Amino acid sequence: MRITILLGLLYWCTWAWGQTQLKGVVLDEDKQAIFAANVFLKQDPGTGVTTDFYGQFVLPLQQVGDTLVVSFLGYERQEIPLVDSDGKRPLEVILKTNQHVLPNIVVQAKDPISEQFAVVKMDKMDVYLNPIAQGDPLKAITILPSSTTIDESANPSLRGSAPDRTRVVFNGVPIYAPVRSSQLNNQGFFSLFNPEMIRQQYVYASNPPLTYGNTSAGLVDIQTHQQLRQNQIQFSAGLANTGFLVSRKHRSQKAFLQAYGNFQFSAAFVGLNQKNLPRLKDFRTQDFGLNLHASIGEKSSFNSFHYAIDERYKYLTTLPSFEGNAIAGKRRYFVINNYRYQGERAVLTINNGLDFSNGDFELGNLDSKNKTRRAFLGMNYEYKVVDDWEIQIGSSYDYQRQVFRDSFPRFYYAFAPETPTEFARTALKNHNWETYFYSQWKIYPELIFSAGVRNNLSLQDQPAYLSWQLGLKYFWQNQHSVLLSGGKYHNYATANFFNQNIQLQSSYQLALDYAWENDHTLVRAALYHKKEQEQLAPTPFIDFEEIRTMGAEFYFERDFYNYFNWSFSNSVIQQKVKIDGDTYVGPRDFDYFIKTTFQYQHPRLFTLAVSYLGRPGTFYTPINGGLLNESINFYEPLFSTDLYSQQLGQYDRIDININRYFSLEKFALITFLSVNNIFNFKNEREVLYFRDYSGFDFDYYQQRTIYFGCVLQLNE
């Protein structure tokens, strides 16, 4: 009987345990519910449940002493030994992100915190397929309606601001003067950068994120590869260029290097286009770049980019007092080192740059030599507070020292070799130490808010300043976005021979950007207003106290019939400058600034692009006559008091580019031909006055030139 009772009790207990249900919830590290997670018993894997939308589950428990297993895609599996009491209270299971794989992936694909506030994001292919970039990352920007570059240089001018107000940042380090000699366009790569190095290029046309400093207009943020797709050797040869590129992965797959070099020469290019390049005499450039990248463990990476260039060029310059060859040269070396640590919720980056250059410039009696040394150190810490709220704090120290040794004309208008000169040595230095805080909050999936402040810490009696910004971006229907942004910004002007002063500049900006994109159509529009303070004018002895710019932009692009693409953009810019309290028309005041391109792109045939750029001429201050300086027998120009009252002629330019890709098993051959300014428009660049200022002629932008070449690739 006792045995029967005991057996009965035992059966009852077992039955009662069998009726126990284990209730619980599965969450991620942010305490967000995980839907569809697998929940089962290790000893009975044939029966299990999945979590509901709230991460909840109810699992019948069959036996004592089992182990609960919880797993889901992308998370580490958890095994939890169950004890008797586990059936009586809800269980909370936190799954961790799978650390073995995700950090690496995130390190490779991480975009900057401010990514959503960039107007345009480009990768290597966007640069190559850009109809007017000719393979140059910075030239690719000129197709954007926000680009207001007027000097045919690769140095970007954005939304009516002077190029020196916009910064080009390479892996977090600012690169000042990011182009080769600006007189020599349309040969090889015109900026210092090679598209093969570029993973992403973000263009902030206005309101640059305050995670970067020293810019009061826009920002171009270039980031190099974190991973190399394939080994490659490349040789290029053109009318004025020979070059190579080697991309090679280390056997471990955790490191790679990219090296490239170019030798540019003028003989063939100038010889072929001699009639239309009357002023260009000679150029010779050699450059070499090396990029090394290594992953250190699963969470860290190190990148080191080295670049050296030796350039020399000669061109004919005409001044009222003198016509002769200007000879210029520069030797430059810079290195950019980056360390990056990617934690579970945070990213730490340390960026360092060193930049050394020696330059010289000779013209008539002018002989200027300058030596520039720069050092940069930046630290940034990005932290994800919760899923929808990220912050970034950091500090940067940007040091520069420039020494000018100039033998220059005693009278600023008398450059003839026989006229008197003076000598000056000018040493400039600037310590720019800044700290910042930037925050981005995703209020709703469709609405993002950002805010940032950045202030300087005075190290040599610089005035204290505070930059600030606010931004709001709204998306709807997966196709539309509106960005409203505004703020106050500061930068130091870059010193050069004409402006031997590291001047603090500032701006207020307000911009509204709209974009609509579907499969074949892209529409962008923008309205903006800027108020910029302190800037040297192109006319001698004149400072712009204030520049007010209002602009409207429109861009339309459409693919059609599979292989055709058409884009059209127009910008209207009203710009006023204030000089000594009076207001004048600004140098970038345009009733229209039209850019249109038509492309035929067939991967197996060829790519043909025709592009047009048209705008009114720029405004300048005329010279009304000359006053003879009898002591040197030269005329001093008498500038009109009616500043910026004359306008150069309309600017029109049509370019044609054609290229063809041939593949030969492991080899690929790309051939290209470009004809710039095919209708040979004489676009006025500046006024050339007679010696006594009694009359004038014009200097012109580049006339029709032909360039061709090929690139041979060996892919492994």
Add this chain to the structure above:
Amino acid sequence: MIRLFLFLLLTASCQATPRIDFEQIEFYETFTLTDASDSLLVDIQQKIYDRFVQSLMSQDDQQLLTIEKQLADLYATNAQNLIRYWESYARYYHAIYALKKGDRELAEQYLSQAIAWLDQLKKKNAEDHALLSMLQGFAIQFNPQKTMQLAMASKQNAELALAIDAQNLRAHYVVASNDFYTPEQYGGGKKVEAHLQKAVALPTQKIKNDLLPSWGKEEAYEMLIKWYIKKEQWETAKTYFQEAIAAFPDNYQLSQLATQLVSK
């Protein structure tokens, strides 16, 4: 001598069959239960495929529209990545339906919507990357101008899927698919065989879960057989064909391959 013979036999067998690290695979046959409120998602992959077939047979996409609407309604109240995944998957089949009806514009529209949904997902897992890769590869036919960009994006997502989960058959399938469709002169055709062999050897799911994707095995078999046909390796093609047809006797695409293998 016997040891040497056994060693050679073992070596030969290792070379002839794909090497799989079985220790890394969990072969739990867990049959999951779900809450009634999520019932739409139970066996959702099959439901979408069935609606696709019904739509094709009736020449009316109402069935597909209905299930897409149900998924959209569910997503409106529960913004889960997994629901977006299935919405994208349904849109993909709707794109195929539109393509078969000759409406390329609509097909492209559906496909881009599916790609945009997946692309915008935060915290993508291996399954998200794998489907995104497949859709981007499929989209190339609509955008020949963007071949390079789409091919690169597809390749990148395939590699990410594989990096996140090296034992996911769909990840192997999309990596192989990328390589299969890349012309040899552009470096294609080197990884197809290895990844497809691995794909057909892997389980459709590591832990059986009716809410999660299980596609890819039939597609992997089909592509692998096509690969051997292309390479004129007839015997290997026949072996895999027999294996495939035994596992999936009702698969129309697989059965159609028989015509190319007869008398070879």
